[in-house]
Amino acid sequence: MDGGVATSQTDLGPLVAEWRAALGDEHVITHRHQLRTYESDGLLQYAVTPGAVVLPSSTEEVQEVVRSCHRAGVPWVARGAGSGLSGGATPVPDGVLISLSRMRRILEVDLDNQRVIVQPGVTNVAVSQAVGPTHFYPPDPSSQIVCTIGGNVAENSGGAHCFKYGFTTNYVTGLELVLPDGELVRLGGKGLDPPGYDLHGAFVGSEGTLAIATKIWLRVVPKPEGVRTLVAFFGSTAQAGEVVSEIVSSGIVPGAIEMMDNLSIRAAEGYTGAGYPVEAGAALVVELDGSEAECEARFEHVVAICERAGADSIRVARDEAERDLIWRARKAAFAAMGRVAPNYYVQDSVIPRTRLAEVLGRIEELAREYDLQVANVFHAGDGNLHPLVCYDGRNEGEAERAEECAGLIVKACVDAGGSITGEHGVGVDKKRYMPEMFSDADLGAFQRLRCAFDPEQRANPGKVMPTPRLCGEVPGPYRRHPLEEAGLAERF
Amino acid sequence: MAVATAEMLVEELRRAGEEGTPVRFRGGGTKLGWAANRDAPERELSTAGLDQIIEHNAGDLTAVLEAGVPLARAQAAFAEAGQMLALDPPDDGATIGGIVAAGDSGPLRSRYGGVRDLIVGVQVALSDGTVARAGGKVIKNVAGYDLAKLFTGSLGTLGAILEVSVRLHPLPPATTTAAGGSGDPETIARAAREVAHAPLEYMGLDVRWGGGDGAVLARFGGAASREQADAAGGILARAGVEAQVVDDDESIWRVQRDGQRSADWAVVRVSATQTDLQGLFAAADRLGGRLVGRAPLGLCWVILQDRSPEESDAAIETLRRDYAAVVLDAPPGLTADHWGPLDPAARGLMRRVRERFDPAGVCNPGAAP
Numbered sequence: 001m002d003g004g005v006a007t008s009q010t011d012l013g014p015l016v017a018e019w020r021a022a023l024g025d026e027h028v029i030t031h032r033h034q035l036r037t038y039e040s041d042g043l044l045q046y047a048v049t050p051g052a053v054v055l056p057s058s059t060e061e062v063q064e065v066v067r068s069c070h071r072a073g074v075p076w077v078a079r080g081a082g083s084g085l086s087g088g089a090t091p092v093p094d095g096v097l098i099s100l101s102r103m104r105r106i107l108e109v110d111l112d113n114q115r116v117i118v119q120p121g122v123t124n125v126a127v128s129q130a131v132g133p134t135h136f137y138p139p140d141p142s143s144q145i146v147c148t149i150g151g152n153v154a155e156n157s158g159g160a161h162c163f164k165y166g167f168t169t170n171y172v173t174g175l176e177l178v179l180p181d182g183e184l185v186r187l188g189g190k191g192l193d194p195p196g197y198d199l200h201g202a203f204v205g206s207e208g209t210l211a212i213a214t215k216i217w218l219r220v221v222p223k224p225e226g227v228r229t230l231v232a233f234f235g236s237t238a239q240a241g242e243v244v245s246e247i248v249s250s251g252i253v254p255g256a257i258e259m260m261d262n263l264s265i266r267a268a269e270g271y272t273g274a275g276y277p278v279e280a281g282a283a284l285v286v287e288l289d290g291s292e293a294e295c296e297a298r299f300e301h302v303v304a305i306c307e308r309a310g311a312d313s314i315r316v317a318r319d320e321a322e323r324d325l326i327w328r329a330r331k332a333a334f335a336a337m338g339r340v341a342p343n344y345y346v347q348d349s350v351i352p353r354t355r356l357a358e359v360l361g362r363i364e365e366l367a368r369e370y371d372l373q374v375a376n377v378f379h380a381g382d383g384n385l386h387p388l389v390c391y392d393g394r395n396e397g398e399a400e401r402a403e404e405c406a407g408l409i410v411k412a413c414v415d416a417g418g419s420i421t422g423e424h425g426v427g428v429d430k431k432r433y434m435p436e437m438f439s440d441a442d443l444g445a446f447q448r449l450r451c452a453f454d455p456e457q458r459a460n461p462g463k464v465m466p467t468p469r470l471c472g473e474v475p476g477p478y479r480r481h482p483l484e485e486a487g488l489a490e491r492f
Numbered sequence: 493m494a495v496a497t498a499e500m501l502v503e504e505l506r507r508a509g510e511e512g513t514p515v516r517f518r519g520g521g522t523k524l525g526w527a528a529n530r531d532a533p534e535r536e537l538s539t540a541g542l543d544q545i546i547e548h549n550a551g552d553l554t555a556v557l558e559a560g561v562p563l564a565r566a567q568a569a570f571a572e573a574g575q576m577l578a579l580d581p582p583d584d585g586a587t588i589g590g591i592v593a594a595g596d597s598g599p600l601r602s603r604y605g606g607v608r609d610l611i612v613g614v615q616v617a618l619s620d621g622t623v624a625r626a627g628g629k630v631i632k633n634v635a636g637y638d639l640a641k642l643f644t645g646s647l648g649t650l651g652a653i654l655e656v657s658v659r660l661h662p663l664p665p666a667t668t669t670a671a672g673g674s675g676d677p678e679t680i681a682r683a684a685r686e687v688a689h690a691p692l693e694y695m696g697l698d699v700r701w702g703g704g705d706g707a708v709l710a711r712f713g714g715a716a717s718r719e720q721a722d723a724a725g726g727i728l729a730r731a732g733v734e735a736q737v738v739d740d741d742e743s744i745w746r747v748q749r750d751g752q753r754s755a756d757w758a759v760v761r762v763s764a765t766q767t768d769l770q771g772l773f774a775a776a777d778r779l780g781g782r783l784v785g786r787a788p789l790g791l792c793w794v795i796l797q798d799r800s801p802e803e804s805d806a807a808i809e810t811l812r813r814d815y816a817a818v819v820l821d822a823p824p825g826l827t828a829d830h831w832g833p834l835d836p837a838a839r840g841l842m843r844r845v846r847e848r849f850d851p852a853g854v855c856n857p858g859a860a861p
Contacts, residue, residue: 163632170605185835185838186835192606195861196834198641198642199642201638201642201644222689290693291692293716294715297716301715384632417629418628419633425634439624441624442625442626444622446636452841452848
């Protein structure tokens with residue numbers, strides 16, 4: 001038996017033999033050093049070595065693996081590219097990691113009906129490539145070159161263009177799921193409003209805790225005729241925030257509208273040399289897309305609003321190269337933080353856009369109090385803040401201080417009427433904040449859905465919910481669970 | 493029974509759950525003739541008292557509404573700020589709670605999505621007395637399961653909707669529609685598809701067909717709505733549909749919305765696709781039906797007029813051989829099931845979901861999938 005298997009609480013040995021026979025030796029990983037590749041997703045501070053990793057290539061193989069886990073009572077975690085930022089694909093130590101990376105076939109491109117059917121391991125960018133140049137797939141997380149549609153479905157991924165175009169959930173019209181007992185279920189398809197409950201709607205964003213999607217029906221839309229991009233620089237984020245409000249309240253829905261504060265401008269400029277003035281208090285990237293006529297009329301209006309609000313300078317992209325340059329600084333903001341500090345916590349909170357000045361003020365206060373630098377990169381249209389709490393992990397206690405500061409920032413956002421996460425998901429990283437947003441009864445209602453799909457809670461256990469909850473028998477007589485008797489869990 | 497407050501509704505529902513007495517929830521009472529309500533329980537909990545617009549955050553383009561708020565009243569309030577909830581189902585008296593529970597929609601769906609795409613949060617009451625929220629009131633939020641979508645279109649079979657949070661959109665200052673007709677089903681379907689595939693930002697893109705005659709309608713509402721409508725008119729003309737461009741277009745779209753309802757005949761909502769449209773026109777002709785539809789989505793409403801209940805039942809069965817088709821308005825004597833056939837595994841999963849949310853099985857049980 002291999003090292004990885006021997007350390008797991010459940011003896012995976014017999015299952016591993018079964019999977020090797022079904023999937024082929026090379027698609028079942030049990031060597032400890034190979035398992036390490038899978039111990040984290042994009043959030044490296046959470047690392048757990050899984051008991052085994054399996055790489056099924058078909059729905060039938062996924063069913064086979066899940067069914068055997070069901071029989072043996074082994075928990076599992078499904079994983080796409082592992083680019084998530086909430087620890088949502090962190091393995092469980094005595095469980096199996098099911099990587100969907102081999103299921104990367106585009107099954108059908110039906111451009112006549114503006115639908116694409118894919119396997120979960122297809123990358124986000126591959127969908128747009130498959131329907132170009134006339135169409136595109138709007139959700140565009142910044143990891144789109146590597147992240148998979150299966151992962152996007154699990155996390156309900158957004159991206160820079162989601163203020164106008166919506167999120168993954170608005171583009172999924174059907175799903176084929178392997179339930180935790182191995183049963184195959186088809187929900188929806190190419191048409192809208194299929195009979196019965198909107199379970200595909202409830203599934204998107206469920207973070208791998210309900211089932212595994214093995215086939216996904218997606219809607220694609222015509223590519224806009226025109227695009228206009230500008231970046232305007234302001235003295236302060238408050239001033240830029242006013243401009244965002246004015247643009248939106250004048251009836252303009254930009255394709256993207258992104259804000260960076262001074263610290264992120266400086267870091268990004270040092271990293272990319274995109275020509276952003278390092279003394280600017282805020283940079284506002286505004287992109288309009290749509291029909292040429294519509295774009296032109298709206299764009300003039302946006303420029304006028306920026307000028308009236310006292311922009312220090314406005315740069316309008318004259319061609320694709322200049323547009324790329326404007327975006328380069330924005331897209332490099334996270335990577336550039338290495339120039340500010342060796343480590344950072346990235347938060348993903350959302351606030352009502354009108355509370356921006358107040359919340360940024362509070363973040364500044366917290367940064368001072370904790371003696372840390374906090375950079376702000378902001379999807380300004382939909383209020384999705386990405387505060388980056390910078391720290392140096394080599395200094396004793398600084399990581400803990402940064403974590404505490406990040407937690408208070410999340411709280412400030414929820415107190416302002418927002419959310420703990422806009423696009424990264426709860427995963428393991430933010431589950432402790434769930435009670436800030438949801439009452440016990442709310443969490444209980446979530447658990448009802450979980451229990452309908454996965455009464456034994458083998459799918460991605462330990463994610464999303466802040467504390468373990470049980471699934472009662474429904475219907476049927478009440479029986480106390482051993483964990484409940486031991487006082488280790490509450491019955492829902 | 494009309495309840496004055498959410499607390500009273502919660503208590504009445506809890507009591508019904510305890511007693512095992514089935515109940516249904518009533519908003520504006522505009523969809524009680526749907527097939528799903530055919531065997532509805534006599535005990536009724538009305539949301540008429542839950543009629544407050546709790547928040548309208550104009551700067552954030554969001555609102556929080558109690559379930560019993562009539563959509564028309566909410567729209568009037570939003571319009572004062574130059575905003576709208578981009579939902580335009582046909583019934584004037586409908587409440588937001590009823591529209592969410594029915595998952596109903598109108599022509600704006602082609603551009604803005606349906607209820608499922610505009611609802612960002614929900615508060616519900618369950619039959620064991622639980623009151624729970626999901627989602628929030630910001631437009632971007634992935635914390636927790638999306639129970640708002642689960643309750644959308646659930647027809648009151650999981651619990652009562654007390655409150656919903658929605659995303660709003662700017663109200664276009666003016667609209668322009670390019671519209672044209674043809675007696676050739678292939679021409680209508682193709683012309684609609686050409687516009688759906690063009691890089692134009694329509695507010696609505698509809699078709700209608702009946703009695704051997706059809707129309708395509710493309711509506712625009714942006715800063716350059718006239719230019720876009722002219723462009724759409726050009727596309728329609730090249731596809732063989734002579735189109736007129738009109739600014740005063742409200743009545744044209746009223747007809748489309750009204751085509752989703754009938755006081756006398758069965759109405760079936762068909763989940764088709766763009767390429768199904770032509771075939772569906774032909775099917776409507778064969779079955780004696782007329783239809784309106786959202787061209788880019790393939791979602792159509794077929795009215796089976798001048799047909800006896802038996803003939804309508806047979807027509808619905810025929811439609812269901814090729815399409816998923818849900819029966820909305822159901823005249824007396826019609827026996828066809830509301831939902832129609834479902835994948836047995838999906839139905840099993842839906843039943844397990846319902847057992848978890850309404851273990852007492854008292855929430856409008858006849859309408860459950």
